[in-house]
Amino acid sequence: MSTLTNSSAGYRTLWRWHFYAGLFVMPFLVVLAITGTLYCFQPQIEPLLYPRLLEVxxxxxxxxxxxxxxxxxxxxxxxxxxxxxxxxxxxxxxxxxxxxxxxxxxxxxxxxxxxxxxxxxxxxxxxRFMQIDRMLHRKLLLGKPGELLMELAACWTLVMIGTGVALWWPREKTTLRVALLPRFALKGRPLWKNLHAVMGIWLALGALAFVLSGLPWTGSWGQQFKALASAANLGAPPGSWGGLPLRSVLPGATPSQPGAGDPTQHQGHETKDNSMPGMVMDDLPLPLTPWAVGKSPVPQSAASSAEPQPLPLSQVVAQLASLGLVDGYDIVLPASSTGVYTVSYFPADPKAERTLYIDQYSGKVLKDIRYGDYGAVSKAVSYGTSLHMGRYFGVANQIVCAAISLGLAGMAFTGCVMWWKRRPKQQPRSLGAPSRERAAPPMRGWKTGLVLLGVVFPLMGATLLAVWIADRAIVGRATQRTA
The missing domain is CATH 3.30.505 (SHC Adaptor Protein)
Structure with missing residues (x-):
């Protein structure tokens, strides 16, 4: 077997799509790689940045x-x-x-x-540094437009991975061992091409895992995916999408009085964070929230003239310790007379995740959502998230994630070098995209795969169609056929 050659049927078509995918993805991939690596080491970096604040x-x-x-x-x-x-x-x-x-x-x-x-x-x-790094990683500090761009980059990475593996795939007489090891005896562009291919195949599985574990957190497709998983009883726990009356009951109030816990009562002065109608866990001032409970409704405020005394924070902390939560969690404090203590425990081990709502007066646990309450999809996403963030198996997980991330940044660099060395010097304004084949094979499998990707990821499907139209209407057959 030998690697797929330039003259092989379909090679240039795959190369062309790999080129377009890389052209779009590579700048974002560099940002994702650097910010992701930094965020992975947040536990080690933040104490170095703010020792006087964090350490005693x-x-x-x-x-x-x-x-x-x-x-x-x-x-x-x-x-x-x-x-x-x-x-x-x-x-x-x-x-x-x-x-x-x-x-x-x-x-x-x-x-x-x-x-x-x-x-x-x-x-x-x-x-704070890590919050800026996280927002760069998720949305380029550009709000919703940046979030959509990052989501598109992740989707196009799937195209880049698929076409890259196909271009590398060994054929004819070359052994798999040779295809998996770099050939440093090569010179010039062939050396860069070999390094790019070998590095890419070693990183392909990790890159695929990064994309698939990150997409559920995106603002467009991720939210739709969460809704679909919940509708199929594979995502959020029961009650997380509405109908759960999580409110503290005012002492002495009756169900007919405002603030007595009636989930249909939304009157009165509404405050921010954990009392506005329609707000969910993702809206709370929490650094991290388990994916499965992101859409769980939070308490709603209601006007009342009563002046009850809520439980002190220390008592709530002591109660949580008796329930098995000792440290490493966040408590959102009640913001109104009918608000509750909202507890989010998001540890490295997904099986230990918990979300609790506690009545601020009686201390009654209104809801205790655990990993076992999640659907199958949410359980898988929880594990993917922990691995993606480098949390699941400690420092070794962080090192693996950093190696994959920085390796992908290296892929962007070698890809740019390859493009620079083969660009048409006589046409400086040309993209230098590989030319289309005159007699390209049907490639029905690849076309079907791209259509399916476009259906599963509609935003990507729209850009796939746009690239296909632009490739034929604008670029045409003017691109040079260079090896």
């Missing part, structure tokens, strides 16, 4: 109660700032973090020494 000296003295720490954080913020989230960490060398929403809508994290109660400082949630 371990002490033998007992930690202050969470209520006292929250009071210290609140005293350091403006009077009109509202506490929205408490991050519960019990590592002896970590500070306590509380997130506040300011009057202008910005969120600020306040860090407190859990032993002395000293306020260590504040940090903007939106402008």
């Amino acid at each position: 000296a371990p002490q033998a003295a007992p930690r202050l109660p969470d209520d006292a720490l929250l009071a210290k954080a609140r005293a350091a913020m403006p009077a009109d700032a509202r506490a929205v989230t408490a991050s519960i960490e019990r590592a002896p060398d970590r500070s306590s973090e509380f997130v506040f929403r300011l009057a202008d809508g910005e969120k600020q994290s306040v860090y407190v020494n859990p032993y002395s109660g000293e306020v260590l400082g504040t940090l903007s949630v939106e402008h």
